[in-house]
Amino acid sequence: MMSLLKDFPSLPDNHLKNKMIVVTEISAADSGKLVLLFGAFDKEEARLLFTNDYQVYQLPFASTTVTREEIQALPLKEVGLILIKQDTKGLYLKQLAALRNLKLHVSIPIILYVNSDIKQNADQFKKFKVVDDVITSLDDFAELEFKVKFLQRYKQLASTKVTIPKHVTQVSKKTSYIIRRSFDIVVSSLLLLILSPVLLLIAIAVKLESKGPIFYISKRAGKHYRIFKFYKFRTMVVNADKKLKDLSHLNQYGSGTENSNAPSFLKIKDDPRITRVGSFLRNTSLDELPQLINVLLGHMSLVGNRPLPLYEAATLTSDHWANRFDAPAGMTGLWQIMKRGESDMSTEERIELDITYAKNNSLIFDLWIMVKTPFAMMQKSDV
Amino acid sequence: MARNNENMKKILIVEDNISMRYLLENILKKSYIVRTADDGLTAMMSLSQGFSPDLILTDINMPSINGWELIAYLKKSALYKHIPIVVLSSAFLEETKVEVETEYIYDCIKKPFEPIDLLHRVSGVLKSSKYLSAVPVNN
Incomplete structure (x- = not known):
């Protein structure tokens, strides 16, 4: 089902256009964990992922939308990250919402990749509760990996927390x-x-x-x-608290200074109050x-x-x-x-x-x- | 103080100690809409479920995901980096950490604290962060 593309940079241009999903693998720390790419990543972006020690796998999807069956057919246990390129219609997000319901895979971080200035759109993205984070560039790989590691750990912890009776x-x-x-x-x-x-x-x-x-x-x-x-x-007697001040000179613990803010441990022998x-x-x-x-x-x-x-x-x-x-x-x-x-x-x-x-x-x-x-x-x- | 629910600012309290959590909630709930989380993990869960606070008040020493880890992530995340963070901790002895993270933290309140002082400082941060976000960014 999966085929390893050993010579990715020399892929024909139409390859990525036709195939909607590219699966990559992190060869570094989390070996065996795959990265799923959803959306139309262009050749430059895919090359960027490749040059950062990612190996590229390809899944045979022909249509422009992903069906639930196709998602279930993915090797989800191996997936460490799902990266979605911005799609205005929210098509993939709907599919991913379905993916969420398969409880086994809730620990996969889902990151949205957009080109626009996200400051204004932050609230809009939060509505898609499926998305864990948003990035605007693939250049800062250290940051991406930091986020992925944190989210993987968080989602792992969160999924085990839910299962505790x-x-x-x-x-x-x-x-x-x-x-x-x-x-x-x-x-x-x-x-x-x-x-x-x-x-x-x-x-x-x-x-x-x-x-x-x-x-x-x-x-x-x-x-x-x-x-x-x-x-x-x-x-x-009534108003004893107020009379306290008048009696402060009798305080056995007192220092005598009226302005002192010392702790109010007060003990008066034969307190007349x-x-x-x-x-x-x-x-x-x-x-x-x-x-x-x-x-x-x-x-x-x-x-x-x-x-x-x-x-x-x-x-x-x-x-x-x-x-x-x-x-x-x-x-x-x-x-x-x-x-x-x-x-x-x-x-x-x-x-x-x-x-x-x-x-x-x-x-x-x-x-x-x-x-x-x-x-x-x-x-x-x-x- | 605005009693109107829509105008009330929202605060997320992150604290693992039960009594401390109740105390903070009781101090702040009269003036703000308060949600609590018992560690960094539940704080993340609350945020990802759509709660968007105007301020996060967090402890540092917590199980699962601790305060530093939470701050480090939130300040890198596009969805959450605008939220001001106030740290409430007795753990400021880890001074090297403080140096690293200071730029992200709006205020540090040291335990033990005076309840009224905490309320004043939280409202101070909320006022200044509102002012800051209203100022147009140059270029």
Whole structure:
């Protein structure tokens, strides 16, 4: 079927005109891979391909259009590139669209060769989704080969990516999500129900002691940096954030300079902004209970990483630290059960713990942390 | 910001880290039409399926096809070389690479980054690239 034309440059002129498709082979790196030429390549262009170490094969097509049968008859497994010379009628492109549907050959790059200035036509060419790239000259062979190599690799990867049975991993992920979410909903609503008298008493106490709302609502970043409204019982007087400036001279960590942009790690002994009820709630961690609402609403999970204030989350936008945000935010977590006892844990160590949790995230691990949490809390109240 | 869908600029985010991808999408989706890809391979797939972004925001260290490979190809391809590229990476230590590719990159944002800063710089590149393409090329 195929015949090797050993003496291509001396072909008779009418040879290329009559034969619509010339098949060439790259003899360099990808030996055995063919290049299909579609369209009326003139003798000079074909000679250019030939002088760049291409060997020319010819397929016996007589008609001016290619039928599907003729395409199927091509040795497509050997083809490494399809080069189409501009055709205004889009005849070959239609054939190539059919070729696309034969899944076996999706990894062959298809490059359109045009003479016109393609800047204006780029959008038009993109409509032919069959075409991977457009070239305007055959002179720069290094560039053509670079493109072909990249496209071959890309299309090879793309074709294998499609064949991976995606639903298998998706199903297991989805079921584990459903189990956890149901667990969160059931436990958080049960706890809210059981604790409702306690919550009500706390709410009344907060309301009675100082003016202001029952809840302190702040914005926090949870799973995948998603921002949500984070609920706590209010433990400070209203406008505590504004009063912070007036108290800066009491800050145990402070440098004292007012204009310093140093990280805002603030700790004040016997903070006067904290109310008496607030102090009790903080010591018993009861101020954290309204987070059950966040859990019920799906912002958080019972177990997870600590939801971070936005300024802190913004400092953790690097590849490594981003991993901590792969896990949901939680009321309790690895950090809460590990840190008790050793009071000084650096921010880095804490985030490493978060990443450890995110990587070992499983239902069993969560249950283990939940069991450990009450003990950790008892240890805390001793201190 | 234009809320009108037709006037909104389109951005392709290429980032392999899931959380980072969500973050970038959330920062940009209020002002732009955003499509995401989890590596250079899916970015190519998105482009070849007809998505034509006004800007590509890409990470460098990624599996399959990495950021440098993607940039090197896009800037040679007649169909895509006009699209401005912003690199978002902590991998700028490979300085030799940066020298080679600088001419193709409109901006480099280093991780960790401040979300509002990223938004400003992306909109800056979009404004300047619009201006550049409106200027007639000499000769």
